[in-house]
Amino acid sequence: MPEGHTIHALAARLERAFRDEAVAASSPQGRFAADAARIDGQVFERAQAVGKHLFVDLGPQILHVHLGLIGMFHVKPLGGMPPSEPAPTIRLRLVGRTHVADLRGPMICALIDDERRSAIEARLGPDPLAAGADDERAWQRINRSRKAIGELLMDQAIVAGIGNVYRCEVLHRLQLDPFTPGQGLNLLAWKAIWQDLVMLMPLGVAFSQILTMEDQVADARAMTRTGVVREVTERVTGERLGDYFERRFHVYQRSGEPCHRCGNTLRDKKIGGRTLYWCPACQTRH
């Protein structure tokens, strides 16, 4: 589930559920029990996403969460009922007056201080979802690297928040060869990548779903402009209904199938433990 858009949507959802309210904290699974006791009863001040990292200010404490590959943080309305019996895998449960949030399988769940938070943020590249993020900072590193752009895009120290789906899809959308070394990438190509991410990722946040297909992107943008989105998001996230849009991608998990653009057979290749999907025929630009 989680690329940067997921965490940004989550931060907003948590704030809507708990902001300025005292929350009860517990760790049904037990591994976070001592820390949960320290934040139990504290006021939920705010939640912020930076790349794929989530920071929650709870009184003097900062809760740091990283969902990793399989983590999930579900926020549900209580609907006037007491919270359900917690599943034994729940690392952290927060309960407020109106909502309950259950965290399972996170890569990181810890209490940290400001200094630690700053250190974590300092290691991250610009986040396309952050206002005023500086894409030039990323370019400085890309331009000096001999690693492939397909690999660099996944490096959180270069760009924060990009994961495997956005990486593969954006490169295909721009017909860029994933294996082009950073040094060999045109500045205009980088500008196009950044611009595409800045356009696409807010749609991902609004719909809690990665959208990269032209028709879906067009629909999503139109809905965003007319303000229908908020209603959709509430429905989708509050009730855990399915995705609003059909799950469709250009290349992600489509190896062996024909390219939507040129008809050639899509391929995949493991790079640094992750599967890159691309079209060898039409992704030739750099």
Add this chain to the structure above:
DNA sequence: TATATATGGATAA
């Protein structure tokens, strides 16, 4: 039932 896989990343070697 067992196994593979997943939108991640740290750490060991």
Add this chain to the structure above:
DNA sequence: TATCCCTATATAA
């Protein structure tokens, strides 16, 4: 590059 962590789900057996 390999291994490990954490959980849920889809598919195979």
